[in-house]
Amino acid sequence: MAYHLPFRDDLGFCNVFLSALGGDGANTAAKLLFKIGCSHFGLDGGYDARYGSEKKGTATDVSVRFCEVGTPVRQSGPTDRPHYLVVFHPDLIGPLELYRGLQDGAVCIVNTVQTPAAMRELLRLTHGRVICVDAARIARETRSRLNVPLLAVLCHLLQFPDDQVREDVSAQWPRAATQNLAAFDAAIGASVAGEFEPDDRFAYMAPKTTRGPLGWRNMLNGGTIDALTHSTRDRDNRVAARGRVPHFDPAACNSCGICLTVCSDPGGLLWEDGKMVGIDEAFCKGCMRCVEVCPTTKRGHALETPTASTSEGN
Numbered sequence: 001m002a003y004h005l006p007f008r009d010d011l012g013f014c015n016v017f018l019s020a021l022g023g024d025g026a027n028t029a030a031k032l033l034f035k036i037g038c039s040h041f042g043l044d045g046g047y048d049a050r051y052g053s054e055k056k057g058t059a060t061d062v063s064v065r066f067c068e069v070g071t072p073v074r075q076s077g078p079t080d081r082p083h084y085l086v087v088f089h090p091d092l093i094g095p096l097e098l099y100r101g102l103q104d105g106a107v108c109i110v111n112t113v114q115t116p117a118a119m120r121e122l123l124r125l126t127h128g129r130v131i132c133v134d135a136a137r138i139a140r141e142t143r144s145r146l147n148v149p150l151l152a153v154l155c156h157l158l159q160f161p162d163d164q165v166r167e168d169v170s171a172q173w174p175r176a177a178t179q180n181l182a183a184f185d186a187a188i189g190a191s192v193a194g195e196f197e198p199d200d201r202f203a204y205m206a207p208k209t210t211r212g213p214l215g216w217r218n219m220l221n222g223g224t225i226d227a228l229t230h231s232t233r234d235r236d237n238r239v240a241a242r243g244r245v246p247h248f249d250p251a252a253c254n255s256c257g258i259c260l261t262v263c264s265d266p267g268g269l270l271w272e273d274g275k276m277v278g279i280d281e282a283f284c285k286g287c288m289r290c291v292e293v294c295p296t297t298k299r300g301h302a303l304e305t306p307t308a309s310t311s312e313g314n
């Protein structure tokens, strides 16, 4: 069918960026989106996912760049200039600076119960559309997953016909087709849109790009894979834990090391000279697996789920 991309940048790409946490299914949703675009709408382009040292709970960026077939694909890797931004967790907009690089007239889809006007403030959107959908509730009530309602709204706004996308969603997860289609329909029906004209309230904020475009003049040794673009070594995982890390009592710890066997990001556990000495908040994702396995010693329980009072002192 004849399909024309709603946006195109100077390289011919329409850029889609999904911001989520590991385990939300953003990666799978973006792969399906790319497959739908290329299989049915004559599109080409690129796909990229970037996530942290460990999977579940870590901030995850997924990019899809669509272009029309025949357009030279001259750029790969993540996009930092989205036309479409999908936000799985609005409380990460500030810490991850998701407002940077938004294209003029960008379309932002946010999983939230709040209004488009409130989200526009958080996104510092100069001009564009904000679509709010309570995807978490929809996923819970339909027994689907967070990625399906957000994918539904994204495809709808990309003007992919709903019937085609529904068919592809069913084929992708045949055993959960009923739940996913219920989530799909609920999301389309429940999304609330706000349109914002330029009003000088917010200025464009450039992406934090430090390297500039790569080409034959500045190609990296080893080819085109730019490890620094994909590295998340500087990313502070506090965005995932929301500052909620286990409370550690060194007096009760016998340094048995059991916590190390379950930690989803062992950098979160600080050890010195064979002794557990604390939690590194920059790596800990707050999953509390270590708390579950930490044994009760004669002096108590070394790791506890934080309460309001213990998290202050951590």
Ligand code: SF4
Binding pocket: 252, 253, 254, 255, 256, 257, 258, 259, 260, 276, 293, 294, 295, 302, 303
């Ligand atoms: S599991 Fe508990 S007692 Fe064992 S090393 Fe870890 S914190 Fe210490």
Ligand code: SF4
Binding pocket: 245, 246, 262, 263, 264, 265, 266, 268, 269, 279, 283, 284, 285, 286, 287, 288, 289, 290, 291
């Ligand atoms: S809560 Fe415990 S197991 Fe989970 S990431 Fe933090 S230190 Fe590791």
